[in-house]
Amino acid sequence: QQQAANTVEEPLDLIRLSLDERIYVKMRNDRELRGRLHAYDQHLNMILSDVEETVTTIEIDEETYEEIYKSTKRNIPMLFVRGDGVVLVAPPLRVG
Amino acid sequence: MPRILYGVENVLYPNIMEVSHSVRERTIAENSLIILLQGIHGLVTTIDLKNESVIKGRIINVDAFMNIRLTEVVYTDPRGKETKLDDFFVTGRNVRYVHIPDEVNIMKTIETQLQKIHRVRNFGGESRGRKEYLNKKK
Numbered sequence: 001q002q003q004a005a006n007t008v009e010e011p012l013d014l015i016r017l018s019l020d021e022r023i024y025v026k027m028r029n030d031r032e033l034r035g036r037l038h039a040y041d042q043h044l045n046m047i048l049s050d051v052e053e054t055v056t057t058i059e060i061d062e063e064t065y066e067e068i069y070k071s072t073k074r075n076i077p078m079l080f081v082r083g084d085g086v087v088l089v090a091p092p093l094r095v096g
Numbered sequence: 097m098p099r100i101l102y103g104v105e106n107v108l109y110p111n112i113m114e115v116s117h118s119v120r121e122r123t124i125a126e127n128s129l130i131i132l133l134q135g136i137h138g139l140v141t142t143i144d145l146k147n148e149s150v151i152k153g154r155i156i157n158v159d160a161f162m163n164i165r166l167t168e169v170v171y172t173d174p175r176g177k178e179t180k181l182d183d184f185f186v187t188g189r190n191v192r193y194v195h196i197p198d199e200v201n202i203m204k205t206i207e208t209q210l211q212k213i214h215r216v217r218n219f220g221g222e223s224r225g226r227k228e229y230l231n232k233k234k
Contacts, residue, residue, distance in 0.1 A: 029146075076193075082192060
């Protein structure tokens with residue numbers, strides 16, 4: 001039985017609703033991507049454009065032992081992401 | 097398109113990516129986004145690996161499991177040291193990102209690759225040759 005292309009039946013269909021929209025992707029190793037979703041497949045391999053990648057690292061201050069969160073950002077025009085690194089896919093987070 | 101040949105180990109690779117000889121790999125490629133990576137052979141691309149190293153080179157071949165063979169490579173190790181290499185193979189599981197070159201038209205590349213697979217599948221006519229998908233019997 002064929003599912004109509006506009007019904008939401010399984011979790012991957014929710015990602016289909018975000019095609020051509022900007023999305024937020026949380027990845028393994030404390031990375032986050034924000035970009036426009038052009039394509040995805042069942043492995044969650046994705047093609048994103050106008051991507052901003054954020055890598056977050058935690059440094060421990062040697063004297064005070066407090067945790068300092070540092071993030072590094074970079075921009076990539078068109079990116080193919082291998083699906084096994086993807087943890088979460090969501091609409092972009094709204095602040096406030 | 098002019099045929100451009102890349103020199104690797106004294107063997108020249110033509111600038112056409114052949115479709116895989118394996119039925120299994122063709123099916124996997126056809127049903128996933130790997131088909132796009134198979135279409136960008138020959139262009140200079142940057143590949144980020146999971147171990148934080150970076151490969152910049154020309155893709156010769158990508159298989160259905162994202163194993164990639166490249167040439168004219170500059171390999172930057174996780175510490176930042178660059179090495180030039182003629183021939184490079186990376187296992188699919190080690191890939192994190194592939195930077196798609198700006199000049200690639202994604203839809204067109206995918207369609208061209210799919211056409212190549214369909215051409216191979218239908219080779220030999222409908223009544224001759226081994227069929228990959230037999231018609232279901234009612």
